[in-house]
Amino acid sequence: MKDDLEVLSEELELALGGLDSSQTQLRPVGAQDKWTIQQIVGHLLRTYAATEKAMEARIVKGQPTKAKVSPMQWAAQCLVLRVGYFPSGRIAPEAVRAPVGEEAAPAGILLTQIELALSAMNKKLAAAETLFGSRHRAVNHMILGPLNFDQWSKFHLAHGRHHIKQIVAIRKQHGV
Template sequence: MSLSGIKTSIQLLTAKYRAVLETLNPEQFTETPPLGGWSYAEVYNHIFDSSLLSMMAISNCIKGQGTKGSTPFKVKMVLLWGKFPSGKKIKAPERIESRVKKISIEAARQLITDFEIMFEKHFSLIKTADPSVKVKHPVLNLLNARQWVRFIQIHLKHHLKQIERIENSFKQ
């Protein structure tokens, strides 16, 4: 997928997160779903906190502040296919999991805005980044700037499915 296609996709995905957020009340937002798992608040905190951390990694790649190395083949396939492998739940590393917390709707709005600002600020520079400069992802290993932005897109899309599961849990 082209960088412009990825940008458009990320903007549309972010708009979907905003739209869902506006349908929720504060109690529902922080309530643990009846079938268990993360609340909306925890998903929003995770996805946009992770997206901001990913933007920092992109910024480092753009500045040449990374390392050289190869991206594992299986990770290249995830980036090519645009989704995580099905059937196996990916567990976030403890250092990422420990950042997840219940936040308010207003805090979620602010995280989305912070991400959008940082995304717009750095996106046009991604194509100038040296593809051999990479920053380590906690699960996927070494990624360059283009791979990081593709990861953001895949990650946003992945967690929208989790939002749907939460919605369905409350309907049962």
């Protein structure tokens, strides 16, 4: 059985496959304020790096978070992690917003970056899981609260699928 990050990688490959560097610069028709396909990927890459950094910080501290899940966080976790629903319209936190002004890159380069980032994040998740145990809610998500390692993978799958829908919609609008 494939894990969530393997599934995510495959789904991103399908969504991005075959795009050249001009096509990765496409954005929703008539929405110049929306992200391009490459910016969506850049945002995803930043979320993977942020998760990796959060895991490393906990590893360095040598202890999991002491935070408890609030009722609101529990409800949000159920929607995102169990149902797979990811709400639209939220503004990404500054630290993970899409980069601006990067050189246009074809899908092949973006997919290589995704593979490297997912692999690095997965290694850090595994290291933290080894240290704290698989079921322990070791690291906080800024909205969902403390998550265990399986939940972190489920979060990234739900978040990635949210953005894959956007990529697919852009491709459809532009006929690519």
